[in-house]
Amino acid sequence: MIGISPGLAAPAAEPLLSLSQVTKRFGSFAALSEVSLDLRPGEVHCILGENGAGKSTLCNLIFGVHQPDGGVMRYRGTPFRPSGPADALAQGIAMVHQHFSLVGDMSVVDNVLLGRERGVLNRKGCARQLEKIAGDYGLPLDPFAKIEDLSVGERQRVEIVKCLIRDPQLFVLDEPTAVLLPDEISALLDVCRRVAASGRAVVLVTHKLAEIKKVADRVTVLRSGRTVASSSDPAGEIDALVRAMIQGNVEALDTSAASILGLEPVTHVGHAPAATARVEALQIDGLTVRDHQGVTRLDNFTLTVDRGEIVGVAGVEGNGQSELTAVLAGMMVATEGRIHLGATNLTGRSPKEITAAGVGIVPEDRHAVGCVLGVSLAENIYLNRLHEFTRFGFLNRAALEREASALMRRFDVRGRGPGSLFSSLSGGNQQKAVLAREITLPNLSCLVAAQPTRGLDVGAVAAVYSHIREACSRGIAVLLVSSELDELLTVADRIVVLYRGRIMGSCPADPARKEAIGAMMAGQPQ
Amino acid sequence: MTAANQGRPLPAAPRFSLRPALLVPVLAVAFAAGVGLLLIAMIGVSVPKAIAAFVEGAFGSPFALAASLNRSSVFALVGFGFVLANRANLTNVGGEGQIAVGGIAATAVALYGHVSGLPLGLAFILPTLAAVIAGALWGGFAAVLKVKSGTNEVISTLLLSFIGIWLLYWSVQSPLLLRKPMTSSATLPESLEIPEATQLPLLTGDYSFPVHIGLPLTLVLAIVVGVILSRTILGFRLRVVGLNPVAANRAGISYAKTVIFALSTAGAFGGLAGALMLLGEQYTLKDGFSSGYGFDGLVAGLLSRGSIPGVIAASLLFGFMRSGGINMEMVAAVPTALVAVIQGLIVITLAGAALFIEKWEGQ
Numbered sequence: 086m087i088g089i090s091p092g093l094a095a096p097a098a099e100p101l102l103s104l105s106q107v108t109k110r111f112g113s114f115a116a117l118s119e120v121s122l123d124l125r126p127g128e129v130h131c132i133l134g135e136n137g138a139g140k141s142t143l144c145n146l147i148f149g150v151h152q153p154d155g156g157v158m159r160y161r162g163t164p165f166r167p168s169g170p171a172d173a174l175a176q177g178i179a180m181v182h183q184h185f186s187l188v189g190d191m192s193v194v195d196n197v198l199l200g201r202e203r204g205v206l207n208r209k210g211c212a213r214q215l216e217k218i219a220g221d222y223g224l225p226l227d228p229f230a231k232i233e234d235l236s237v238g239e240r241q242r243v244e245i246v247k248c249l250i251r252d253p254q255l256f257v258l259d260e261p262t263a264v265l266l267p268d269e270i271s272a273l274l275d276v277c278r279r280v281a282a283s284g285r286a287v288v289l290v291t292h293k294l295a296e297i298k299k300v301a302d303r304v305t306v307l308r309s310g311r312t313v314a315s316s317s318d319p320a321g322e323i324d325a326l327v328r329a330m331i332q333g334n335v336e337a338l339d340t341s342a343a344s345i346l347g348l349e350p351v352t353h354v355g356h357a358p359a360a361t362a363r364v365e366a367l368q369i370d371g372l373t374v375r376d377h378q379g380v381t382r383l384d385n386f387t388l389t390v391d392r393g394e395i396v397g398v399a400g401v402e403g404n405g406q407s408e409l410t411a412v413l414a415g416m417m418v419a420t421e422g423r424i425h426l427g428a429t430n431l432t433g434r435s436p437k438e439i440t441a442a443g444v445g446i447v448p449e450d451r452h453a454v455g456c457v458l459g460v461s462l463a464e465n466i467y468l469n470r471l472h473e474f475t476r477f478g479f480l481n482r483a484a485l486e487r488e489a490s491a492l493m494r495r496f497d498v499r500g501r502g503p504g505s506l507f508s509s510l511s512g513g514n515q516q517k518a519v520l521a522r523e524i525t526l527p528n529l530s531c532l533v534a535a536q537p538t539r540g541l542d543v544g545a546v547a548a549v550y551s552h553i554r555e556a557c558s559r560g561i562a563v564l565l566v567s568s569e570l571d572e573l574l575t576v577a578d579r580i581v582v583l584y585r586g587r588i589m590g591s592c593p594a595d596p597a598r599k600e601a602i603g604a605m606m607a608g609q610p611q
Numbered sequence: 612m613t614a615a616n617q618g619r620p621l622p623a624a625p626r627f628s629l630r631p632a633l634l635v636p637v638l639a640v641a642f643a644a645g646v647g648l649l650l651i652a653m654i655g656v657s658v659p660k661a662i663a664a665f666v667e668g669a670f671g672s673p674f675a676l677a678a679s680l681n682r683s684s685v686f687a688l689v690g691f692g693f694v695l696a697n698r699a700n701l702t703n704v705g706g707e708g709q710i711a712v713g714g715i716a717a718t719a720v721a722l723y724g725h726v727s728g729l730p731l732g733l734a735f736i737l738p739t740l741a742a743v744i745a746g747a748l749w750g751g752f753a754a755v756l757k758v759k760s761g762t763n764e765v766i767s768t769l770l771l772s773f774i775g776i777w778l779l780y781w782s783v784q785s786p787l788l789l790r791k792p793m794t795s796s797a798t799l800p801e802s803l804e805i806p807e808a809t810q811l812p813l814l815t816g817d818y819s820f821p822v823h824i825g826l827p828l829t830l831v832l833a834i835v836v837g838v839i840l841s842r843t844i845l846g847f848r849l850r851v852v853g854l855n856p857v858a859a860n861r862a863g864i865s866y867a868k869t870v871i872f873a874l875s876t877a878g879a880f881g882g883l884a885g886a887l888m889l890l891g892e893q894y895t896l897k898d899g900f901s902s903g904y905g906f907d908g909l910v911a912g913l914l915s916r917g918s919i920p921g922v923i924a925a926s927l928l929f930g931f932m933r934s935g936g937i938n939m940e941m942v943a944a945v946p947t948a949l950v951a952v953i954q955g956l957i958v959i960t961l962a963g964a965a966l967f968i969e970k971w972e973g974q
Contacts, residue, residue, distance in 0.1 A: 416861060437863030446861070454861050459854040464847065468862040475844045 107156035116142040134307035135542035149173035179248035180257040189233040238269035274300040366562035372422035374408040382408040384586040390562040397577030398566040405586035410535040414446040415439040445523030449535035463489035463503035496521040513545030535566040639964035647953035661943040668938020669931040673820035683930025684829040689908020690922035692880030699873040700853030705768030707905030708775025709881025713742035717886040718896040721809035734808040739886040746882015751875030758867040802896040811891040823891035837919040
């Protein structure tokens, strides 16, 4: 361990779970090497690290999804090697995964009972238990509500209750706050504290420093699969922890990226204002989307984005953002409404025509829409312009890879080369490649970026912001859709808030308005 | 001799290096053949006699060799079509019906298209083209169903096969269609023999070694398909649509066009295979004309795991096995069913070997 000397904590309790020198390899790749870690009863232990640092692998080892290749785990003093999640659960270890595993069509009680009972279901007994847990930990839930009628925050509560009802000794949460509203996040952190106070150990995986400051008793930092620092006074040593996480380079950190991580208070960075007077670029007029069941997903969305302006669309996920970007990308046909780019009518145009008109799209679901994992990096970078590298039907791969190499350098896309398989790139580099493709369209005049920094680490986030700002200073109109409010507050000029498909309100991207925007995101007009 | 030898290897093919990729299938075939011989011994047929009959039938004479090679071309063509469509993640199981409609079209044009007097080989080229078009329409119909209403192409191509097979039955049964004039009640339900000018020329011109021009044509097409799949924008589009149709659409690559191209090309290969069978070997259209060639070609395509050389290897294996098997049945009185069992064994061990190679290479 380097970096930080562990502060002298209170006489250490006997660890509940200890890992010593634990190694996990996938093929030749070591996801974790010689990781050592103690989890004590009554503490909230945060695992901090960038993407790909091995946080999820660590959780999966503890929960028995994977088995370590080297090292020893001890649980309550005896060697511990769970054969699978069921084994870990039986021994008192519970985990809330990043993605929910709930059956939408069933009630809360039924979801909690799933896999736990045989024969006759005792729904009433379970509901009573639920109410007790709800009271103990501050997790109010209607036991007979259907999952699909619940908000994301409530669904996560169900996941947590599902774990707590088993009375676990060790409670693992893998990046639980990614999809939550600000006040839901603080409620969740409060639950973590209460669970720890009841004498259990809580492991919280995160890359948000604000959460660590708030809730962590101890922090372990992972980088490239190794433990590089740990601290018993995380709030006091936060800078050193960050340095350890990103290899000692805080200065290089974009201030806006730092504020996303909670490292610095949010400050509006903005960009050089475009010299010209306002020129409308993207005009969206009364866009409405109704799905097959007739449910209105996007309701009369009207917005104008000027040249050289960044407009942020805020909102909790699932409030119409996906439909908005899908329509703008030509992947979905709007029920009503019009889209214009300057004088060009883009309503109902195909993706190909939209690209040709100069609209770059960074889709929210990179893997489903933005790229093809099974072909090369170069082919992905030029996926929509391959005809430029084609003669008599033959693809000139040499020229393609040469051009792609240039773009890889410009956008700092790190991979084994332009010919390497796209799936071999890390998420951040994949995203930079998609951004490179869309932002270098020859006649780009508008960029629609949806959740462009999701799942990216600090360095990649900073790179994405600087490219977006650079495009904007060239006079490109940018529509930035994000569920990270801090991101919008730092990057955008103006924010509109989507709630249940409607614009709840709009305001300048002023950090002082954060509370008001948060309230609009929750459906309260200001 | 194949596309893979022309410069760089095909992109999707080299999943495994050459050594285990060659050794394991050979061992698999040897193992299956051993089990087959054991079965033959168990039913009381002399094993040496059975082997002798198999060898005699497969390559014991110039005639047998030629018949085996002609069969192999048919399997290979269906296999190429399968591999091409499969690159777009489409599974064409309709080879049998595509062969049948190809045969019908070739017969119709050869007999009643007034082509036998045409110069420059048009006498046999036009019936062949007719077969290619018929096969392309048969495959393209399944593609249109898929694009318009999302019908799974496995189901549509399979069911279209049955329609094709029964169309063939109907056209040789009905005197209004292709059945030869009934002179007596003993007239067989088959077409007239096609005129000599419409038959495919033999390579040597000698009926004791009747390899027709289908073999070199197949080899040329192997190279063409290999180059299309590995070097052209067309092959790239097939691959992208197969891997991620949504991203392909976003990037401006038409899903509908690509699917229609892929399945109608696969169908065209089936139709061409039907033309080779009729114009090159059988000369009269009979009930049972396609006799499972489409399904064997499909298996060749499946076993190749997307590689053109793989299709050729599997097609040669099947071509020689079928010829040898027929002779084993006729000369050594090994029941047809047992020959089919041995063929099945070989397919299963080969497929298992492929899995084994993948596992072995994955480590």
